[in-house]
Amino acid sequence: MAASLTKEALKEFAFSQGLDLVGVANIERFENAPPRMHPAAIFPEARSVIVVARRIIRGNWRGIEEGTHWPNYTYFGYHGLLNTLFIPAGVYETACFIEDHGWEAVPYYPGVPETQPPIEPLRPGAVAPNVHLAIRIAATAAGLGECGWSKVFLTKRFGPRQRLAAIITDLELEPDPLVEPGSLCDRCMECVRGCPSDAIPHRREGKVVRIQIEDKVYEWGDVDMGRCTLSFHGGDATVSPFLHKSFPGWEFDVSKQRVSEDRAYKICWPFSLGAWRQTEEDPSGFIVEGHSQIARWGVGGSYAVGGSRGCMRSCFNHLDARGKTECPYHNAPFVRRDRWILPCRVPLEEERQGETE
Numbered sequence: 001m002a003a004s005l006t007k008e009a010l011k012e013f014a015f016s017q018g019l020d021l022v023g024v025a026n027i028e029r030f031e032n033a034p035p036r037m038h039p040a041a042i043f044p045e046a047r048s049v050i051v052v053a054r055r056i057i058r059g060n061w062r063g064i065e066e067g068t069h070w071p072n073y074t075y076f077g078y079h080g081l082l083n084t085l086f087i088p089a090g091v092y093e094t095a096c097f098i099e100d101h102g103w104e105a106v107p108y109y110p111g112v113p114e115t116q117p118p119i120e121p122l123r124p125g126a127v128a129p130n131v132h133l134a135i136r137i138a139a140t141a142a143g144l145g146e147c148g149w150s151k152v153f154l155t156k157r158f159g160p161r162q163r164l165a166a167i168i169t170d171l172e173l174e175p176d177p178l179v180e181p182g183s184l185c186d187r188c189m190e191c192v193r194g195c196p197s198d199a200i201p202h203r204r205e206g207k208v209v210r211i212q213i214e215d216k217v218y219e220w221g222d223v224d225m226g227r228c229t230l231s232f233h234g235g236d237a238t239v240s241p242f243l244h245k246s247f248p249g250w251e252f253d254v255s256k257q258r259v260s261e262d263r264a265y266k267i268c269w270p271f272s273l274g275a276w277r278q279t280e281e282d283p284s285g286f287i288v289e290g291h292s293q294i295a296r297w298g299v300g301g302s303y304a305v306g307g308s309r310g311c312m313r314s315c316f317n318h319l320d321a322r323g324k325t326e327c328p329y330h331n332a333p334f335v336r337r338d339r340w341i342l343p344c345r346v347p348l349e350e351e352r353q354g355e356t357e
């Protein structure tokens with residue numbers, strides 16, 4: 001017979017494993033989820049989805065905000081260690097703890113549901129493979145917070161500064177209360193003003209995504225994920241001095257592009273991480289040497305160039321300064337100096353010389 005396990009004991013254990021936030025959704029809260037994003041498609045007997053978060057420390061962004069140091073964010077705040085070690089270690093230990101009590105626990109690493117290829121189900125009537133949860137919606141269902149206008153997930157404790165993962169289990173737990181819609185994001189539009197690629201619509205454009213969980217309706221801006229991905233993953237010269245160095249004279253205005261998120265990945269990853277022959281012009285052989293170096297710092301192979309200028313930095317600068325997170329910093333605000341942004345194209349050396357002659 002399975003040993004009993006209370007939600008309180010479960011949370012206490014998860015916190016002891018370094019996880020900062022833990023929330024519980026019952027499976028009924030996913031009734032509006034598409035089949036290929038439904039937890040029961042992974043584990044049909046699932047009764048609860050436990051969503052966890054670990055903070056991204058604010059100092060991760062300091063180097064990018066000052067325009068002086070990039071690797072920290074990829075390494076500590078994104079894929080390098082946070083997503084591939086710090087969070088999974090806590091998730092795995094918590095899943096072991098649940099299984100020690102006789103319940104099955106599926107540790108879930110958040111994938112990307114936008115890129116599910118068309119595949120036939122492996123069994124008639126079953127859901128096709130490559131099921132991924134929409135982790136931010138799962139976190140909303142678990143009462144951890146809600147998506148802000150920028151679609152970045154906000155919590156009362158950290159604002160936009162956390163990353164998420166989950167455990168799907170047949171252990172039945174009392175769900176946590178849902179956050180009141182609109183209670184964390186005040187629609188200040190700082191994210192819109194701070195976004196270098198014009199990816200986040202202003203609220204007056206009326207581009208809104210809506211979901212319903214129980215009787216609550218959550219809304220956020222319909223973000224252009226193609227532009228967002230181009231900017232974040234190294235296709236945007238306004239936030240990448242490395243692009244200017246490797247491609248002087250290059251002109252590519254991300255804010256004018258209309259591409260899908262998937263195609264944006266297909267552009268950025270081979271471009272940022274690829275290599276060609278070593279030449280005098282490019283002794284390293286890398287296509288964009290600076291981007292490749294950032295990726296090689298990490299352990300998960302991913303990399304972040306854009307540093308979430310609007311959706312994260314502008315947002316927590318706003319929320320921290322107004323006491324709308326539970327993170328008092330002695331030296332607030334985060335943004336203390338004029339912010340840098342590069343032109344989409346830097347004039348070539350010969351053009352600059354021509355101007356001064």
Ligand code: SF4
Nearest residue numbers: 148185188189191315
């Ligand atoms: S900056 Fe943050 S709080 Fe302000 S509108 Fe954007 S998501 Fe909401």
